[in-house]
Amino acid sequence: MPSSLDSKILAITRNNLEAQEFSDLIASEGGRAIPLPTIEIVPKDSSAVDEFINAVNKNENEYCAFLSPQAVDLLFRHASRICKTDELVSVLNSRIVVAIGPKTKQRLVDHMIDVKMVPERYSSIGLVELFSKMENPSGKKILIPRSEASNDFVERTLSALKMVVNPFFLYTVRTSEITPLWNDFILLLEQKKVDAIVFTSASNVRSFFEITQNTPHNISSLLKNVKAVIAIGPMTNEELKKRDIQSFESSEHTIRGTVDLAKIVLGK
Numbered sequence: 001m002p003s004s005l006d007s008k009i010l011a012i013t014r015n016n017l018e019a020q021e022f023s024d025l026i027a028s029e030g031g032r033a034i035p036l037p038t039i040e041i042v043p044k045d046s047s048a049v050d051e052f053i054n055a056v057n058k059n060e061n062e063y064c065a066f067l068s069p070q071a072v073d074l075l076f077r078h079a080s081r082i083c084k085t086d087e088l089v090s091v092l093n094s095r096i097v098v099a100i101g102p103k104t105k106q107r108l109v110d111h112m113i114d115v116k117m118v119p120e121r122y123s124s125i126g127l128v129e130l131f132s133k134m135e136n137p138s139g140k141k142i143l144i145p146r147s148e149a150s151n152d153f154v155e156r157t158l159s160a161l162k163m164v165v166n167p168f169f170l171y172t173v174r175t176s177e178i179t180p181l182w183n184d185f186i187l188l189l190e191q192k193k194v195d196a197i198v199f200t201s202a203s204n205v206r207s208f209f210e211i212t213q214n215t216p217h218n219i220s221s222l223l224k225n226v227k228a229v230i231a232i233g234p235m236t237n238e239e240l241k242k243r244d245i246q247s248f249e250s251s252e253h254t255i256r257g258t259v260d261l262a263k264i265v266l267g268k
Helices: 020-028 047-060 069-081 085-093 102-110 124-132 153-160 180-190 202-213 219-225 234-241 255-267
Strands: 009-012 032-035 039-043 063-066 096-099 115-117 141-147 164-175 196-199 228-231
Touching: 009 020, 020 032, 020 255, 032 180, 039 069, 039 202, 047 069, 047 085, 047 141, 047 164, 069 085, 069 102, 069 141, 069 164, 096 102, 102 115, 124 153, 124 234, 141 153, 153 164, 164 202, 180 219, 196 202, 196 234, 196 255, 202 219, 202 234, 228 234, 228 255
Parallel strands: 009 032, 009 196, 063 096, 063 141, 096 115, 141 164, 196 228
Antiparallel strands: 039 164
């Protein structure tokens, strides 16, 4: 039986490396994936490791929550450069480490971190739900290493539970430059050959439209030619709604979840 993604073209707001899992899944279903680099990560320097270790110990943070694989990768890359990996592992394993989803958990486990909590829903909302179900979250202290570009939803909602939230900014993001790949993508949009676009974060939504504003095309109009605009999670979906883009939201907030949703939508 042919797959519902046979000969379909699906774009994703990630660069080639980050889109590898998506590209492999689409290829296995007979389709073609187009990675669209939208953001570049700008990390703090290696001194962030010492600052982070001090932040974990400061005020006796009981929890440390990682919201993305990128935060894990950056932290351990810096730690390796300054020979602080063992100290970082030790300090993290002395706390209750929370991962927002399976990919983030696996990155932590690869670095010998004992991940004790993962929300049922792999999103910021799921993380808040996880703590809201605790018997008494009031007064609990949590450190959250993250991007400066992230919104403050987690901080606000956990603070509303009377938790003490300490964000730690590991990196920020900037919009990528336009590459020839974008020109190919826009040409395919004009030809009505793009079957689906997967947006993988709110930051990627913002940068996607910042990039396309610098082209002579009406992207919002061209997106009407796309059969499925898919958001990986609720925050991404909200960012699309702000731009009056109707999108489907994956019930499982993972890359595989977006591909499964694409198969359903494009199979109709």
